[in-house]
Amino acid sequence: MENSNLNYTSILNHFVVNSILTEKQTSIIYNKIMKSKPSKKMTSGAYYRQLGQCRTKVRRIVYTILLLRLFSVLDVGTFSVLDQLNNQLNVMLNKRSDEIDTNTLSNVISLVDDVIAKLVLI
Secondary structure (H helix, E strand, C coil): CCCCCHHHHHHHHHHHHCCCCCHHHHHHHHHHHCCCCCCCCCCHHHHHHHHHHHHHHHHHHHHHHHHHHHCCCECHHHHHHHHHHHHHHHHHHCCCHHHCCHHHHHHHHHHHHHHHHHHECC
């Protein structure tokens, strides 16, 4: 996403806090996907070690999702709703900051939380 305003930061922070990835790991993943250079504050050895840990963790996340779907712990239909929400978030977050009010942003975060809560069937 190109928009790095407060709206993007607010949603991103909410997702990071509620994920199993650390802020540093999400930063490394994002920079790798965006083909940015590693942070100058981190040695190349530390960067590549962290990058390897990120790859391993993401793979484990995917296996976990597959396992939970096999156990029927995750509602399969909710994944399509999450995909639609993700598309709408991309559209919304690429708007100018003054086009999105705080109330709308709060409602979107609540909606995402509700959909994720319904996804888990245990």
